[in-house]
Amino acid sequence: MSAGDEKLPPFYSPKAAAAGDDARQHVDDFSIDAPATRADQLSQEGQLPPPSLLSPAFTPPATPGTQTPSALGPRGVPVDSSTPSGGCGSKKPKLVESLPTVECEVRARIPTVNNGEFFLHVYKNSVDSKEHLAIVFGDAIRSKSLDAPRPDETEWDRMMRGAYTGKLYPGRTTSSEDPPKEGQPTSKASRDTPLVRIHSECYTGETAWSARCDCGEQLDEAARLMSLPGNSAGGVIVYLRQEGRGIGLGEKLKAYNLQDLGSDTVEANLLLRHPADARSYGLATAILQDLGLDEIRLLTNNPEKIRAVEGPNREVVVKERVPMVPLSWKGRGGIRSQEIEGYMKAKIEKMGHMLSQGGI
Numbered sequence: 001m002s003a004g005d006e007k008l009p010p011f012y013s014p015k016a017a018a019a020g021d022d023a024r025q026h027v028d029d030f031s032i033d034a035p036a037t038r039a040d041q042l043s044q045e046g047q048l049p050p051p052s053l054l055s056p057a058f059t060p061p062a063t064p065g066t067q068t069p070s071a072l073g074p075r076g077v078p079v080d081s082s083t084p085s086g087g088c089g090s091k092k093p094k095l096v097e098s099l100p101t102v103e104c105e106v107r108a109r110i111p112t113v114n115n116g117e118f119f120l121h122v123y124k125n126s127v128d129s130k131e132h133l134a135i136v137f138g139d140a141i142r143s144k145s146l147d148a149p150r151p152d153e154t155e156w157d158r159m160m161r162g163a164y165t166g167k168l169y170p171g172r173t174t175s176s177e178d179p180p181k182e183g184q185p186t187s188k189a190s191r192d193t194p195l196v197r198i199h200s201e202c203y204t205g206e207t208a209w210s211a212r213c214d215c216g217e218q219l220d221e222a223a224r225l226m227s228l229p230g231n232s233a234g235g236v237i238v239y240l241r242q243e244g245r246g247i248g249l250g251e252k253l254k255a256y257n258l259q260d261l262g263s264d265t266v267e268a269n270l271l272l273r274h275p276a277d278a279r280s281y282g283l284a285t286a287i288l289q290d291l292g293l294d295e296i297r298l299l300t301n302n303p304e305k306i307r308a309v310e311g312p313n314r315e316v317v318v319k320e321r322v323p324m325v326p327l328s329w330k331g332r333g334g335i336r337s338q339e340i341e342g343y344m345k346a347k348i349e350k351m352g353h354m355l356s357q358g359g360i
């Protein structure tokens with residue numbers, strides 16, 4: 001055992017093992033192959049930071065025979081926030097007393113660089129003036145507030161704000177598609193439970209190439225899982241504008257300086273007189289309700305998020321938690337850095353993240 005391992009809890013890897021050795025056997029290989037990343041290249045060139053202290057060795061192996069076939073998407077673990085042993089940790093979440101109201105102002109089709117597409121929904125709400133978003137995969141999930149008729153609007157107005165069915169094309173004049181002709185297949189809603197990710201804005205991790213956190217990787221991975229061909233129920237990434245766990249970008253950058261001075265992510269927030277996590281999830285609950293989702297499979301490791309997103313009266317029920325395992329732990333590229341090590345360590349040790357449970 002090296003000197004650095006002494007204080008680590010038992011679920012940490014007993015010996016530093018590079019992701020991708022033994023762990024490769026336990027990979028949740030529900031995916032198309034990830035393209036070679038910068039981390040892969042650096043690894044081959046021998047320039048990577050020291051191998052991970054944070055497992056994959058503590059990630060339990062998948063039960064034989066339960067691996068999900070590649071196109072079907074990830075398996076989750078059942079959770080039930082209404083019982084103490086329901087897999088949602090023991091901390092009491094901050095619940096809003098009543099849900100805010102939300103209205104989808106506009107939606108548009110966004111074709112992606114991966115040859116997929118999603119519908120981006122922009123919401124306004126009753127508690128702040130930010131443009132919170134829903135990134136919706138699949139045709140089956142529709143916003144009630146978007147589809148509701150608005151006073152004096154024309155068919156052109158409805159198409160312009162995205163309240164149409166089917167596809168737009170030059171010359172189209174009505175927002176509703178013609179009913180299908182006899183013998184023509186109709187798209188039917190799936191009865192599976194949709195996959196959902198509640199994602200908090202992270203300029204540094206999603207846009208500015210930061211290796212201090214895995215936010216960009218998580219966003220990409222959530223979108224990839226929701227786009228898998230077997231995911232007939234579709235999926236939603238609710239993208240909340242609560243940068244830096246709710247403290248804002250400027251304060252997060254101060255926290256980063258404090259981290260470079262020796263604090264961990266939680267201590268840095270507290271030194272700045274912010275809570276360790278200043279986020280709330282009432283807007284996410286309200287957006288999911290507007291999208292007609294009352295039961296979801298939630299992509300997260302954060303137990304507080306599960307209970308908070310269910311809302312004060314369990315308006316939305318999380319049936320399953322799908323773990324978000326860092327790609328580097330699964331030998332699939334991903335981000336590696338000393339800063340990420342500290343970030344993940346604080347999440348597991350101080351914020352109760354369930355990265356050793358569940359199974360992949």
Ligand SMILES: Nc1nc2c(ncn2[C@@H]2O[C@H](COP(=O)(O)OP(=O)(O)OP(=O)(O)O)[C@@H](O)[C@H]2O)c(=O)[nH]1
Nearest residue numbers: 199200201202213242243244245255265300301302
């Ligand atoms: N204050 C602060 N915020 C950070 C830091 N690193 C990342 N963040 C923010 O943390 C948020 C990302 O957290 P999420 O990935 O949504 O969620 P989580 O609670 O970690 O749980 P998961 O669902 O398991 O990923 C974003 O708003 C980031 O900007 C940090 O060091 N300090």
